């Protein structure tokens with residue numbers, strides 16, 4: 346729970362109609378598993394764990410309940426069409442760092458949903474006291490890199506052959522980062538600064 350909970354549910358209009366964005370809770374787990382199972386496997390590689398597996402989603406929900414992950418779920422009607430997460434480890438030496446993860450259904454891409462999920466996740470990260478955000482993605486996710494760079498993230502590292510598909514193909518992971526000062530300026534530029542007033 347954060348002071349931003351009153352923002353949700355949030356409704357936006359995409360080409361497909363209304364999209365409702367809510368905080369993810371245990372009741373969303375089956376819908377998120379179904380959404381993840383329908384995604385191209387390549388789109389899940391940046392997640393570290395295979396979120397198409399119900400046991401992985403169950404572990405994710407436990408972290409939400411423990412307060413170390415803040416996730417949003419986007420739905421059209423009953424169907425999950427996107428989700429995001431800010432992952433933190435308050436017991437590590439990087440309690441000030443949050444990792445942003447976001448994925449949108451291929452059918453809804455390039456209609457603004459990814460940007461909204463990322464911006465809402467920014468707000469949650471700031472509310473949680475995060476000072477630096479990182480995002481991991483496979484180096485060939487050109488769209489994801491374009492979106493994140495447009496939102497102020499900058500490349501910070503490359504992990505060669507870091508993830509492997511079930512078929513054995515290895516892929517590089519790019520790490521992008523965004524510091525909180527720029528994050529604040531970014532939110533103000535998009536008129537979202539007042540979310541904290």
Ligand SMILES: CC(C)(COP(=O)(O)OP(=O)(O)OC[C@H]1O[C@@H](n2cnc3c(N)ncnc32)[C@H](O)[C@@H]1OP(=O)(O)O)[C@@H](O)C(=O)NCCC(=O)NCCS
Nearest residue numbers: 446447448449454455456457458459460482488489491492
């Ligand atoms: C990254 C991702 C979430 C973006 O979602 P999306 O809903 O398509 O993003 P948006 O429609 O909000 O696009 C945001 C901006 O990026 C731009 N953009 C989107 N797709 C693009 C593409 N293929 N090439 C260049 N720019 C692109 C848009 O033009 C938009 O800018 P604008 O608002 O000025 O028009 C989506 O591509 C995805 O799920 N990718 C697979 C998972 C992944 O790699 N996630 C990143 C790891 S954290």
